[in-house]
Amino acid sequence: MAPTTSTPAVAERLRITEIFHSIQGEADAIGWRTVFVRLTGCPLRCVWCDTEYSFYGGDWRAMDDILAEVASHGAKHVCVTGGEPLAQKRCLILLQRLCDAGYDVSLETSGALDVSAVDPRVRKVMDLKAPDSGESKRNLWSNLDHLLPHDQVKVVIASRADYEWARDVVAEHAIDRRCMVLFSPVHGAVQPRELAEWIIEDKLPVRFQLQLHKLLWNDAPGH
Numbered sequence: 001m002a003p004t005t006s007t008p009a010v011a012e013r014l015r016i017t018e019i020f021h022s023i024q025g026e027a028d029a030i031g032w033r034t035v036f037v038r039l040t041g042c043p044l045r046c047v048w049c050d051t052e053y054s055f056y057g058g059d060w061r062a063m064d065d066i067l068a069e070v071a072s073h074g075a076k077h078v079c080v081t082g083g084e085p086l087a088q089k090r091c092l093i094l095l096q097r098l099c100d101a102g103y104d105v106s107l108e109t110s111g112a113l114d115v116s117a118v119d120p121r122v123r124k125v126m127d128l129k130a131p132d133s134g135e136s137k138r139n140l141w142s143n144l145d146h147l148l149p150h151d152q153v154k155v156v157i158a159s160r161a162d163y164e165w166a167r168d169v170v171a172e173h174a175i176d177r178r179c180m181v182l183f184s185p186v187h188g189a190v191q192p193r194e195l196a197e198w199i200i201e202d203k204l205p206v207r208f209q210l211q212l213h214k215l216l217w218n219d220a221p222g223h
């Protein structure tokens with residue numbers, strides 16, 4: 001069937017779980033009003049993932065509609081996340097269009113997929129998965145070569161073993177000299193104060209973060 005004017009060409013569509021307006025709860029833009037565009041689907045299954053609801057479902061949305069809904073919230077910051085946003089190749093087009101529209105754009109990505117084609121205007125917030133995630137074999141180490149000074153590497157820490165792995169990886173790859181490094185406790189698995197004290201004790205060149213949105217709204221989706 002020939003596409004009618006109402007059905008966007010496939011190249012223009014993305015599978016979206018939710019678009020919501022909230023306070024940025026993570027990384028360098030923490031505290032700013034932000035519009036989140038959560039893409040559906042992820043090839044990984046981190047054992048502690050707090051967004052399993054984004055693995056399936058979602059709606060096919062036209063790029064223009066996504067841009068219009070983002071604009072309706074009147075926020076400067078936009079965070080493209082998921083699920084794993086880069087699992088949809090057309091996410092690269094969305095990122096470019098958001099940058100062209102003048103937004104301050106961040107991308108939350110697992111670091112398991114190649115980030116080299118991401119628009120350099122985007123602030124990449126790239127996870128390195130520690131062993132207790134169950135997905136540390138998926139870390140694509142070549143991605144470290146594509147980090148820009150405004151990017152951030154985040155390690156989510158679920159135990160002392162994860163902390164020691166992260167501490168050693170940051171030192172071995174001198175990641176703190178490439179960009180900002182964030183250590184973030186797995187909500188409910190390790191005491192935030194413990195992680196903070198480990199960082200102080202070892203005088204690490206990393207930035208401690210707590211998921212601010214969970215303090216404000218618990219683990220509710222869409223916040």
Ligand SMILES: C[S@@+](CC[C@H](N)C(=O)[O-])C[C@H]1O[C@@H](n2cnc3c(N)ncnc32)[C@H](O)[C@@H]1O
Nearest residue numbers: 048049050051082083084108109110127186187
């Ligand atoms: C839901 S993921 C989506 C983006 C991408 N798939 C990734 O893993 O980076 C967004 C961020 O939330 C973090 N995250 C997921 N579950 C978490 C949890 N239970 N505690 C702390 N951070 C968590 C991820 O590590 C990632 O940094």
Ligand SMILES: Nc1nc2[nH]cc(C(=O)O)c2c(=O)[nH]1
Nearest residue numbers: 023024025026081108213223
């Ligand atoms: N408020 C809020 N801030 C966030 N920063 C990164 C998020 C994510 O799920 O990627 C997120 C989220 O889910 N909510």
Ligand code: SF4
Nearest residue numbers: 042045046049083110
């Ligand atoms: S990569 Fe991100 S979305 Fe996928 S399972 Fe891990 S934390 Fe969840």
Ligand SMILES: [Mg+2]
Nearest residue numbers: 050051081223
């Ligand atoms: Mg989240």
